[in-house]
Amino acid sequence: MNLIEAIIAVPDHRHPRGIRHPLWLILTIILLGSCTGYWGYKPLVDFTKNHRGTLIKLFNLPRDIRFPSDSTFRNIIQSLDFEILAVIFNVWSQQALPILPGELMAIDGKTIKSTLVGGNTSYQNFVSMVSVYSHERGWVVRHKVMENQQESEISVVEKLIQELSGSHVVITADALHCQKKTLALIIDGGNDYIVTIKKNQLSLFLAAQKVVESEPARDSIKTSENLHGRSTTRSTTIYAISTELLPLWAGARHIIAIERTGRRWQGKKSRRRLIKFHEHHYYLSSLNWSISQFSDAIRGHWLIENRLHWVKDVTLNEDNCIHRGGNAPAIGQW
Template sequence: AFREWVAGVIPALRQEQVVAIDGKTSRRTTSKAAAAPLHMVSAFAAEVGLVLGQVATDQKSNEITAIPQLLRTLDVAGCIVTIDAMGTQTAIASEIRERGADYVLCVKDNHPKLLDSILLAQAGVGGALQAVSTWESHNHGHGRDEWRRCWAFEAGDRLYKGEQWCDLKSFALVERTRTVGEKTSVERRYYISSFAPDAEKFMHAVRSHWEVENRLHWCLDVQFGDDYARARAGHVAHNLALVRHIALNLIRLNTSVKTSIKTKRLLAATSDEFRATLLGFEVNEDDDD
């Protein structure tokens, strides 16, 4: 019902829209009798800021089994699906391609041989390898100086068991250099993708994926108190998590007032007219009730 509602209130996702898939734990939804707190894996349309769907992981499972279940319920054809390192699995890459989407998957130490092959290829071991595409940006403000750079390469046959990754075409190095005062830090991350090497597209996908933390998980915790919710019995925690997603989507969809999520929640609680508008009802100005 949630997915049907979302499909009805937003237009079809445009081509190359980034759909970020990530999990969040509602930390206090557990007790001594429960094996683990509620963990929801959500699909987040970064451009419009809406939750498209979600699946709760089983008590004895994790995101690796939940992500394919979620993908099978979504229409992501033509989109770019981004997942962090836990979801970097060959079966998940194949599921994304079967759904008609491209993938951008983060590679970390959970795939050490694949990561090593990326590092060796990028370093030119086994023959020089030039980046097909490069991109960089520079931001200065709030006392910090930040450079973001991306190098995109053709995957070719350089990557470890590259043939096991469905339609693998490219990999990329994303580097962020930040200087605050006299302290400089450098962070590097590596990604594989099913689209042709395009550094700007890689950076757009990566930065859009980061938004799931700021525009979804942070909002759920700070504005809706998700981490402080102590509902535990039966399906209550799961149901309330779904209601929070509905409320967040309703607030994001409303453009009648330009203000914060916190203020819109307050208006919805105190103004019958605004609440009716938020819920999509037509307000009859002649009705005194």
């Protein structure tokens, strides 16, 4: 199944009367236009004008075709169920983007800022996209859409982990997903994990601190770098632990401690100042890896922020999405 065939599989929710353009064509134009910077309903009309000949040739369309108007784009974007698109994407990705055994998969959610309603009240709601991202190949292999008031990111990640059962991959996740049930699902599914430890799991965090302070290290490595005006020295140390130490945490075999020190610039250009930083971070893993493998995998997890979420915000301007009404903000980012 190619991408066009996947888009054609999206059910048409419109009333048969008055349909002038097939849904797959409208969705494909929205996708191509958005990827090339044509944001908004009228810019999509400009896209069809500027690339009319190419679109006709690419999709074998009649030469006298009248492409959709801005109101057609608006109606489709506001009314289409974004969860259907997420399901269709996952079906397509299973065939087009096969998961390889041993791959590192980062899982994380990103809120679509323009969907936020309710501000700081108890009625606050927003749409998030939770993605499974390949460290090595740089693409999303699975994703799910969630609404804050209907479902938590933790439960969505658990569903994605169950979908990855039997893949024999390594899942990396932040401290939100350092949950006993989540890690048990990973191990039961034949996968492994590297997960951040923070004070949301206070007993585990204190246990990690105690291990680092009192147990001999299995191995350690120190690296330094100067990038983007920041100088950083990173010390990574791993500690082997027995299954009896953390019996409630499925598969726990190592605690990884990372100490980061250095200097970075802070503030706007007119008031920039150089500040020092000294940070300690802890990670839990089910793997029996070398120190360099752990170090690379932990750094690799943040590619989901740098190469996916940052690109959505800065390149695709997701947080300032101009689409409003209905499902428009979520569909606009699909």
